[in-house]
Amino acid sequence: VQQRLAPILNAIEPGVDRSLSLRPLVGMIMGSDSDLPVMKVGAQILKQFGIPFELSIVSAHRTPLRMVEYAKSAAQRGLMAIIAGAGGAAHLPGMVAAMTPLPVIGVPVKGSSLDGVDSLHSIVQMPRGIPVATVAINNSTNAALLAIRILAASIPSIMKQMEEYMEKMEGEVMTKVGKLDN
Numbered sequence: 512v513q514q515r516l517a518p519i520l521n522a523i524e525p526g527v528d529r530s531l532s533l534r535p536l537v538g539m540i541m542g543s544d545s546d547l548p549v550m551k552v553g554a555q556i557l558k559q560f561g562i563p564f565e566l567s568i569v570s571a572h573r574t575p576l577r578m579v580e581y582a583k584s585a586a587q588r589g590l591m592a593i594i595a596g597a598g599g600a601a602h603l604p605g606m607v608a609a610m611t612p613l614p615v616i617g618v619p620v621k622g623s624s625l626d627g628v629d630s631l632h633s634i635v636q637m638p639r640g641i642p643v644a645t646v647a648i649n650n651s652t653n654a655a656l657l658a659i660r661i662l663a664a665s666i667p668s669i670m671k672q673m674e675e676y677m678e679k680m681e682g683e684v685m686t687k688v689g690k691l692d693n
């Protein structure tokens with residue numbers, strides 16, 4: 512799995528072996544390598560904020576035991592949030608949330624036949640007691656930003672970064688407003 516992900520990791524952070532880097536605070540997992548094009552956008556955001564994270568393939572259906580091991584060890588390994596992307600009958604975020612006390616953010620990945628509505632409904636309709644914070648279809652950017660906000664609540668330097676990110680975004684919009692007005 513790590514071998515298949517290596518080119519992606521390298522594109523995100525050339526020359527850095529994630530397994531040797533800082534202890535990951537965010538776990539980003541996905542059901543299949545076919546989810547990577549969607550998920551790597553969020554990974555790029557985590558990288559941009561300098562958040563130590565891990566990226567891997569964990570399938571609820573094809574590697575159920577790996578999923579159990581991943582979810583059960585996540586808190587103990589120091590993760591503070593998990594982002595889980597999946598398509599179709601997207602059980603991964605919900606099943607992981609059922610086995611960890613950590614916050615889990617689900618990314619519904621758009622599949623080929625039902626436009627991602629299948630994934631969205633699978634992830635968002637969690638039964639009472641096991642929450643999964645669900646972002647919009649294919650929106651791994653918001654999943655990463657939400658994970659960062661979760662970290663920011665207890666890490667002041669990350670809070671400051673998030674405030675700066677929001678100010679920058681506002682500034683960019685206001686520049687466009689200024690151009691339209693003139």
Ligand code: RP5
Nearest residue numbers: 542543545546597598599620
């Ligand atoms: C899900 O099935 C994955 O998350 C993926 O979105 C979907 C299709 O997987 P592949 O058949 O492309 O591996 O488990």
